[in-house]
Amino acid sequence: MTEKERMLEGLLYRASDKELQQMHKEAQERLVYFNNPENYNKRLLILPELLAKVGTNCYIEPPLRMDYGINTYIGDNFYANFDLIILDVARVYIGSNVFIGPRVSLLTAGHPSTSKARNTGLEFGKEIHIGSNVWLGGNVVVNPGVTIGDNVVIGSGSVVTKDIPSNVIAVGNPCHVLRPLTTADENYWNNLVQEYIAKRE
DSSP, X not given: OXXXXXXXXXXOEETTOHHHHHHHHHHHHHHHHHHOGGGTTTGGGGHHHHSSEEOSSEEEOSOEEESOXXXXXXXXXXXXXXXXXXXXXXXXXXXSSOEEOTXXXXXXXXXXXXXXXXXXXXXXXXXXXXXSSEEEOTTXXXXXXXXXXXXXXXXXXXXXXXXXXXXXXXXXXXXXXXXXXXHHHHHHHHHHHHHHHHHHO
């Protein structure tokens, strides 16, 4: 089993492996292009080369930081604000209609909790799954192995250490469900949207 295969299986692996180092180098070269202000109008064209999958209408503000890129899958209608960090040593799956605030970190990478094991240089990764119609507020941190359901709002500054179910607002450190999203929420925001549309016509 190669170090890459071990990495993607969530097993201990060594990141100094030549194949992984080459993958990392290629990703960083693409990110230099993406983050260069001179390439502002062309940077989105490189996303299909950087990511495993990118849907339609995907917009990411630079700077963007990633380990490999090719382990990240993004659906349609995706927006990420400044300073998105995706440590994708394991796969990261993001659904459609996802909004991500500034300085959000999606961290699949983990290290042994004991110093003796950690000092060997071995590490591991656990997949992150984010559903559709999700909004992650600014400075949210999503830890390895977490699944966030559909139609979820994660409040700013939250540290998501465990799975979050669908149709809720969740906040805090550690992040916990604050309350469900209800029909009242839907009606409130729909009314404001309709009011806006009526005034613009």
